[in-house]
Amino acid sequence: MQQNEIKETKREEWIDYARICAICCVVLCHATQEYYNGVLNGTEHVRFLFWGIETTFFTIGRLGVPIFLAISGTLLLNREKNIFRFYRKSLIPMIVATEIWTVFNYFFVCIVYEREIVLPDLIKEMLFMKDGELSHMWYMPMIIGMYVFIPFLAKVINYYENIKYFIIPITIVWIDTMLIPTINVFYNRTIMQDESLETLVFLPDVNFGGGAYGLYIILGYFIGRKKLLQRVKTSILLIVSVVLFAANTAGQYYLYSNDYFSSGSMLWYNIVPIFAMGLTLYELIRRYHNVIKHIVRIDMAFLARCSFGIYLLHKPVMVLWSKYVPLSGVNVILKIILLFIAGFGISLIILLPFYLKWKRVGKIVFLIK
Numbered sequence: 001m002q003q004n005e006i007k008e009t010k011r012e013e014w015i016d017y018a019r020i021c022a023i024c025c026v027v028l029c030h031a032t033q034e035y036y037n038g039v040l041n042g043t044e045h046v047r048f049l050f051w052g053i054e055t056t057f058f059t060i061g062r063l064g065v066p067i068f069l070a071i072s073g074t075l076l077l078n079r080e081k082n083i084f085r086f087y088r089k090s091l092i093p094m095i096v097a098t099e100i101w102t103v104f105n106y107f108f109v110c111i112v113y114e115r116e117i118v119l120p121d122l123i124k125e126m127l128f129m130k131d132g133e134l135s136h137m138w139y140m141p142m143i144i145g146m147y148v149f150i151p152f153l154a155k156v157i158n159y160y161e162n163i164k165y166f167i168i169p170i171t172i173v174w175i176d177t178m179l180i181p182t183i184n185v186f187y188n189r190t191i192m193q194d195e196s197l198e199t200l201v202f203l204p205d206v207n208f209g210g211g212a213y214g215l216y217i218i219l220g221y222f223i224g225r226k227k228l229l230q231r232v233k234t235s236i237l238l239i240v241s242v243v244l245f246a247a248n249t250a251g252q253y254y255l256y257s258n259d260y261f262s263s264g265s266m267l268w269y270n271i272v273p274i275f276a277m278g279l280t281l282y283e284l285i286r287r288y289h290n291v292i293k294h295i296v297r298i299d300m301a302f303l304a305r306c307s308f309g310i311y312l313l314h315k316p317v318m319v320l321w322s323k324y325v326p327l328s329g330v331n332v333i334l335k336i337i338l339l340f341i342a343g344f345g346i347s348l349i350i351l352l353p354f355y356l357k358w359k360r361v362g363k364i365v366f367l368i369k
Helices: 013-040 048-061 064-076 083-112 119-126 135-159 167-191 211-224 234-257 263-267 272-287 289-296 301-305 307-324 332-356 359-365
Strands: none
Touching (some): 013 135, 013 289, 013 307, 048 234, 048 332, 064 135, 064 211, 064 272, 083 119, 083 135, 083 307, 083 359, 135 211, 135 307, 167 234, 211 272, 234 272, 272 289, 301 307, 301 332, 307 332, 332 359
């Protein structure tokens, strides 16, 4: 998620639309996950119709993070940056907000689930040596790490502006972080019968390339600023996306129906279909933002500015909703929809006074821009 970047003179509407799309996807993902995890880990079986709807929701939800990372690339790699100014304006506020929410989430979980407070665990979380109490916080250490290197990457990108200079490293990193993990999902489970194996490995060390998340950032820049996919017809992008979605869904159902559990790895961000669909959706928003504007006809800047705040808030809201709002006997699809509305809507209501009145607090705690 791209926050606290150096302010631009004018907001770009299409990026605001991309932000809104991304945060909607993320909230949908976590709303679905609340009821879909049992299906993924094999503790629950559902009818095919419900499985199909939940898988579709979850797949769409997974497109949020790729879009957020692509936005980061578009905004942050567009020009060279003063390293220390960027750290002061962007990196440090990100770290501060992360620490605030790490502490809040820790005590929140201890209170809600009546758990013992273990201060060494909290300290480990604050030092990024232990996963956060709520699952969505995995994103924060990752994006902080990316921000450390953004100024240096921006300098390289702006020196070698043409993507032809990056084709070889991008391809090598893509093979290591996207293609091989996608193949291994099936190879390990169906051929080797052991999902814990890393059967196919890529021996060259490409960690310096930024991994899967670095690819999203770099390609987001080339798509958003250099119009990398401009010459590809919309019909081709849509056909490829539909085919990949169908293939991914079919593969997911094959794993599910054959009891190859933990099959949610087909829906992580280092899997080829999610990678391609996420960046395609980003390109389509860029192309057709004027159409979106004509349809929506309202100022969406408020939602876009609050997108990071919604990201930070929606998970605690969902925890409270799931624990204290009785929905026994309610259709699971309706439960997902209600949880999505609650997570998004309540978060937005909480953020409203910080957007309108307590702006300094909103900027520090929720990274409202």
